[in-house]
Amino acid sequence: MMLNHTIITLNNIFIRSSTTQNLKGDVWFFHGFGESGLSFIETFSSPLRNNFNIYIPDFPGFGASPLQTSAVSLENSKELILRVLATISKNNKIFIVAHSLGSIIGTWICQELKSQAIGFFNIEGNLTREDAYFSGMARDYEDADKFHKNLLSHIYEKAGNTPALQRYFASICFAQPVALLGWGKSAAAHSEARKSGQEFASLDCAKLYYWGTESTPEATQDFIRKKSIPNKCFGKGSHWPMVEHPEQCYGDILTFLSTALASR
Numbered sequence: 001m002m003l004n005h006t007i008i009t010l011n012n013i014f015i016r017s018s019t020t021q022n023l024k025g026d027v028w029f030f031h032g033f034g035e036s037g038l039s040f041i042e043t044f045s046s047p048l049r050n051n052f053n054i055y056i057p058d059f060p061g062f063g064a065s066p067l068q069t070s071a072v073s074l075e076n077s078k079e080l081i082l083r084v085l086a087t088i089s090k091n092n093k094i095f096i097v098a099h100s101l102g103s104i105i106g107t108w109i110c111q112e113l114k115s116q117a118i119g120f121f122n123i124e125g126n127l128t129r130e131d132a133y134f135s136g137m138a139r140d141y142e143d144a145d146k147f148h149k150n151l152l153s154h155i156y157e158k159a160g161n162t163p164a165l166q167r168y169f170a171s172i173c174f175a176q177p178v179a180l181l182g183w184g185k186s187a188a189a190h191s192e193a194r195k196s197g198q199e200f201a202s203l204d205c206a207k208l209y210y211w212g213t214e215s216t217p218e219a220t221q222d223f224i225r226k227k228s229i230p231n232k233c234f235g236k237g238s239h240w241p242m243v244e245h246p247e248q249c250y251g252d253i254l255t256f257l258s259t260a261l262a263s264r
Helices: 037-045 074-088 102-116 135-140 144-159 163-174 177-201 218-226 246-262
Strands: 006-010 013-018 025-030 052-058 094-099 117-123 206-212 231-235
Touching: 006 074, 013 037, 013 074, 025 037, 025 074, 025 102, 025 246, 037 052, 037 094, 037 163, 037 246, 052 074, 074 102, 074 177, 094 102, 094 246, 102 117, 102 177, 117 246, 135 144, 135 177, 144 163, 144 177, 206 218, 206 246, 231 246
Parallel strands: 025 052, 025 094, 094 117, 117 206, 206 231
Antiparallel strands: 006 013, 013 052
């Protein structure tokens, strides 16, 4: 598997990237709770790199990006990434691909970018309170270190021989406890009354919710149906289809991006 990409840093944000001369737009990938850009590492061996610039940041306190105490909530992380996008993708069409809790930031980014945001591919993002599984545990904690320790123990017990969960456990090991707790608490507050789901459903840009039968709560499936949200079921599997089934997942992303472009 070829993983040709370069590293750039901006505003103390670590970003994996690749660029192309046959440019159709910039695709920004936003990782989930406690993860890093490595959750999307297979992107760099996918066909997307042929026609799109790819940018995969590690949010502050996760992966290789150092903690920034001014950006430990979802809201503040969004503001920091907005400034990065304004510098790197100032004059380009922008697409967002976000996973899990990163989808809340992705939704806000699309709201802010308005017509510059061409499409949003949402991989099992938080639409309802029931989607806040690991991040929802933050509701019960005030001590960041204790939360980190107990979260690691909980994920370790579940990981077993599941490669996606093993990768997730490794990410959580390196996540900064303060960032974990901050993201978790701000997500819990925003997921109440399905605010995050309502915001995603109201986006004007092309959008697609990508979900699995074994990993999407019934409440979220019901919300998708009631709100008539454009969606595609990838079938069975875990919460990480881009890890378990990268060829299928990135093929579906490419199809979505091409359709979104054609509709503009």
